[in-house]
Amino acid sequence: MKEDSEILRIVKEDILRILIEKNGSVLKDYIADEIKVSKSFMDKAITQLEKEGLLEYDKNNIKLSNSGKFKALDILEKHLKIEQYFKGIKSQKQAHKISHIIEHYISEEVIDNLKKISTFKNKGDSLIKFKNGEAFITNMKSDDKLFERYVSMGIIPGEKIKIITELPNGLIFKIKGKKIFIAREYAEQIEVLNYEKS
Amino acid sequence: MKKVKFLLIGQPNAGKSSLLNALIGSKVIMSNYPGTTVEITKGKKKIGNLEVEFSDTPGIYSISDRSEEEKVTEMAIFEKDIDGVVIICDACALERSLYMVLQILEADIPVIIALNFVEEAEKKGIDIDYKKIEDILKVPIVPINPLTKRGIGKLLGQIAKYDELPTQSFKIEYDDHIETAIRKISKQIDNPRQKRFIALRILEEDKDFYKYLEDNKIKNIDDIISVHPKIAKDIAVTRYGTAAYIAKNFTKITSLKKEKRLEDKIDKLLLNSIWGPILTFSFFILMFGIILYIGNLIQGYLLGASENLISYFSQFGHSIIYTVLGQGLTGLSIGISIALPYIFLFYLLIGFVEDTGLLTRFIINTERLTKKIGLPGKSFIPLLLGIGCTVPAARATRVLSSKKEQFRAASFFAFIPCSSRIAIIMGIVGFYGGAMLAFYVYITLVIFGLIYAFGLKKATNATPEPLLLELPVYRKPSIKNVFSKSWIRMKDFVYVVIPLLMIFGIIYGILDVTNLTESIVNPFAFVTSWLGLPNKTIIPLMFGFLQKDLTGPMLLSSLGSDIPSALTSLQLYTFGVASTLGIPCIIALGMFIKEFGFKKAITITILMNLYGIIIAGIIWRIISFVGNMF
Numbered sequence: 001m002k003e004d005s006e007i008l009r010i011v012k013e014d015i016l017r018i019l020i021e022k023n024g025s026v027l028k029d030y031i032a033d034e035i036k037v038s039k040s041f042m043d044k045a046i047t048q049l050e051k052e053g054l055l056e057y058d059k060n061n062i063k064l065s066n067s068g069k070f071k072a073l074d075i076l077e078k079h080l081k082i083e084q085y086f087k088g089i090k091s092q093k094q095a096h097k098i099s100h101i102i103e104h105y106i107s108e109e110v111i112d113n114l115k116k117i118s119t120f121k122n123k124g125d126s127l128i129k130f131k132n133g134e135a136f137i138t139n140m141k142s143d144d145k146l147f148e149r150y151v152s153m154g155i156i157p158g159e160k161i162k163i164i165t166e167l168p169n170g171l172i173f174k175i176k177g178k179k180i181f182i183a184r185e186y187a188e189q190i191e192v193l194n195y196e197k198s
Numbered sequence: 199m200k201k202v203k204f205l206l207i208g209q210p211n212a213g214k215s216s217l218l219n220a221l222i223g224s225k226v227i228m229s230n231y232p233g234t235t236v237e238i239t240k241g242k243k244k245i246g247n248l249e250v251e252f253s254d255t256p257g258i259y260s261i262s263d264r265s266e267e268e269k270v271t272e273m274a275i276f277e278k279d280i281d282g283v284v285i286i287c288d289a290c291a292l293e294r295s296l297y298m299v300l301q302i303l304e305a306d307i308p309v310i311i312a313l314n315f316v317e318e319a320e321k322k323g324i325d326i327d328y329k330k331i332e333d334i335l336k337v338p339i340v341p342i343n344p345l346t347k348r349g350i351g352k353l354l355g356q357i358a359k360y361d362e363l364p365t366q367s368f369k370i371e372y373d374d375h376i377e378t379a380i381r382k383i384s385k386q387i388d389n390p391r392q393k394r395f396i397a398l399r400i401l402e403e404d405k406d407f408y409k410y411l412e413d414n415k416i417k418n419i420d421d422i423i424s425v426h427p428k429i430a431k432d433i434a435v436t437r438y439g440t441a442a443y444i445a446k447n448f449t450k451i452t453s454l455k456k457e458k459r460l461e462d463k464i465d466k467l468l469l470n471s472i473w474g475p476i477l478t479f480s481f482f483i484l485m486f487g488i489i490l491y492i493g494n495l496i497q498g499y500l501l502g503a504s505e506n507l508i509s510y511f512s513q514f515g516h517s518i519i520y521t522v523l524g525q526g527l528t529g530l531s532i533g534i535s536i537a538l539p540y541i542f543l544f545y546l547l548i549g550f551v552e553d554t555g556l557l558t559r560f561i562i563n564t565e566r567l568t569k570k571i572g573l574p575g576k577s578f579i580p581l582l583l584g585i586g587c588t589v590p591a592a593r594a595t596r597v598l599s600s601k602k603e604q605f606r607a608a609s610f611f612a613f614i615p616c617s618s619r620i621a622i623i624m625g626i627v628g629f630y631g632g633a634m635l636a637f638y639v640y641i642t643l644v645i646f647g648l649i650y651a652f653g654l655k656k657a658t659n660a661t662p663e664p665l666l667l668e669l670p671v672y673r674k675p676s677i678k679n680v681f682s683k684s685w686i687r688m689k690d691f692v693y694v695v696i697p698l699l700m701i702f703g704i705i706y707g708i709l710d711v712t713n714l715t716e717s718i719v720n721p722f723a724f725v726t727s728w729l730g731l732p733n734k735t736i737i738p739l740m741f742g743f744l745q746k747d748l749t750g751p752m753l754l755s756s757l758g759s760d761i762p763s764a765l766t767s768l769q770l771y772t773f774g775v776a777s778t779l780g781i782p783c784i785i786a787l788g789m790f791i792k793e794f795g796f797k798k799a800i801t802i803t804i805l806m807n808l809y810g811i812i813i814a815g816i817i818w819r820i821i822s823f824v825g826n827m828f
Contacts, residue, residue, distance in 0.1 A: 144430035151434045152260035154294045167471050169566045181562050183664030
């Protein structure tokens with residue numbers, strides 16, 4: 001189970017935000033329309049949110065619980081703040097879109113990628129088992145400092161990578177046009193999903 | 199004249215060293231392969247009546263405290279009294295470059311961005327609207343090309359107007375929980391400036407910044423962190439998200455031609471799991487071949503010249519003073535004629551390899567080996583530099599991320615003969631005992647080095663830090679850059695070692711003239727008898743520890759020039775091992791003390807040199823025992 005996966009986190013946050021924007025209650029189909037992820041994936045997100053006590057789910061109707069409202073307001077507030085922050089340089093509509101992205105901290109393309117991944121049946125594997133071709137990064141396990149190193153090198157969930165060579169001590173892959181060598185120990189902790197199989 | 203200080207900061211391979219070259223002219227400073235520039239190097243430039251001191255920092259990806267390089271840069275930004283920072287950004291990797299820019303802007307320092315590789319980016323179809331980015335970040339951006347000097351004048355102009363640089367630049371606004379945490383921590387910080395930067399560093403768990411807190415710890419940490427457990431990670435991604443957003447929206451990517459480039463072909467071969475190590479190994483064999491061949495030619499020429507000089511000198515008489523001074527001169531000429539050509543050639547070739555981008559590939563291939571002996575891949579660079587001279591190589595161990603790993607790697611210099619030790623093996627053992635005998639000495643070093651390595655690995659159960667590095671694009675190295683870099687690396691040797699050679703030569707001359715040598719030799723008779731060597735060989739062994747290059751001449755002065763009749767082959771071999779296995783000389787010991795502290799340095803030196811002497815003695819006993827049986 002990839003409970004901690006970046007996609008799931010984003011989808012969960014999006015569901016909460018949509019709910020609060022729509023006054024706390026909405027039809028499931030509406031959410032499905034809005035966030036464009038696979039049905040099974042959305043179900044998983046909803047089940048988890050329900051388990052966490054953040055929403056109530058009855059047939060086709062989804063409602064925020066009290067603690068859910070609290071959390072969703074938080075997310076919305078964050079969202080509005082970012083929106084305001086970029087309003088100065090972009091149109092209203094664009095600012096809104098940007099804030100959707102930055103609130104999950106990743107680029108537009110990456111978000112699209114992440115959501116696309118959720119429609120795949122296969123849920124990804126460690127980078128080391130992935131011999132060649134292109135893939136999306138879905139999850140990175142690391143301590144905080146290694147994580148920052150990854151991020152500052154452009155290695156981040158949702159980003160597309162292309163494996164170039166496998167060596168006995170590690171892998172060489174291309175990300176954003178740059179070649180990077182990663183040791184086996186680290187590669188094992190990074191999960192990816194095949195890009196072509198979709 | 200007014201003096202200002204500017205820092206140069208950039209990611210590895212962003213073109214920092216060539217920019218510095220272009221900025222300050224002939225006085226070049228090192229570049230960095232994931233490498234040996236761990237110290238900050240400086241250069242000065244006059245602009246009008248302003249004197250700007252540029253400090254070059256090691257190339258890093260971000261301000262974090264994972265490695266010594268990052269710590270050095272972080273401290274330079276934060277603690278040094280600087281007037282501004284020039285950040286070199288790679289136009290081909292704008293997103294990543296901006297990540298560090300955003301991080302540095304948090305420190306409230308005036309910043310100028312130098313955008314490098316703009317032409318290269320344009321070729322790739324990347325068009326950056328840097329004016330817009332300038333507006334957002336509120337920081338001047340100057341596109342540069344250090345090779346054609348494009349933008350250099352403009353950059354200097356910006357630096358000259360340093361007091362007009364905006365102090366209120368763009369700041370990332372993090373999510374509420376993070377902002378609250380920043381506020382709460384800021385209240386606990388006991389420093390008037392840069393509170394936000396310090397608070398963020400503390401939230402990212404940079405222990406170096408805890409000293410700004412009362413009692414060096416965060417109060418009510420649970421209260422701050424509980425609402426947002428993944429706070430450090432979220433800070434990093436927010437920064438990246440913002441960088442990515444800016445990069446993406448102000449960059450136009452037009453054509454993306456997919457051409458199979460030469461670079462990929464080279465990499466396919468060089469990073470092949472079979473061919474890679476073979477090519478790496480062959481390359482180094484070839485390199486040493488070149489060094490030995492050309493070094494030999496230069497050495498022959500220089501030796502001839504210095505012999506002439508010494509004989510010219512001795513015609514003035516044979517008084518005590520001339521004998522003493524003559525010894526000093528011999529020491530000097532040996533330093534210049536033996537060590538210099540090899541060391542300089544070595545650094546020249548290494549500099550060339552690193553500037554082409556090949557070295558990173560070699561590191562990946564050699565990591566497979568270093569890992570087996572419990573050393574991280576990056577330790578390959580200091581170990582390789584050790585073949586030149588142990589002293590700068592010991593300093594180069596700073597590339598490794600912890601003092602422990604640095605010390606571990608440095609202890610291997612006992613088995614890696616530096617050029618002075620190579621001179622003993624080749625010039626003494628090989629010259630008087632034949633090439634095979636020299637080869638046996640090498641093999642002995644390798645075997646006992648490996649025994650030490652595996653023993654150490656087993657005993658300490660060390661797991662070296664895994665490798666994560668970017669493969670730079672292949673570039674044509676600038677000859678000027680390579681030369682000046684080699685010079686900087688061997689400066690220590692010229693200014694420290696060569697005068698010492700002279701001084702020790704003179705000391706020996708005095709001892710010789712005053713007949714004091716006997717009183718030094720006798721107390722150490724047990725060492726030479728353990729080694730099965732004539733008592734007098736303690737002189738070259740001891741002087742060798744003062745300065746390795748003295749070993750050869752001292753052996754000749756104490757035993758006479760007819761070495762083959764004074765020492766048997768076995769004795770020559772034993773002498774070779776005893777004088778080369780260990781921490782080579784007092785200068786290396788000094789560097790060890792500087793890097794690792796007195797206690798550790800002394801301990802490792804005594805242990806290693808004892809190890810060498812014990813092994814040499816045992817081998818001598820075994821071989822003579824076996825020899826006597828037949």
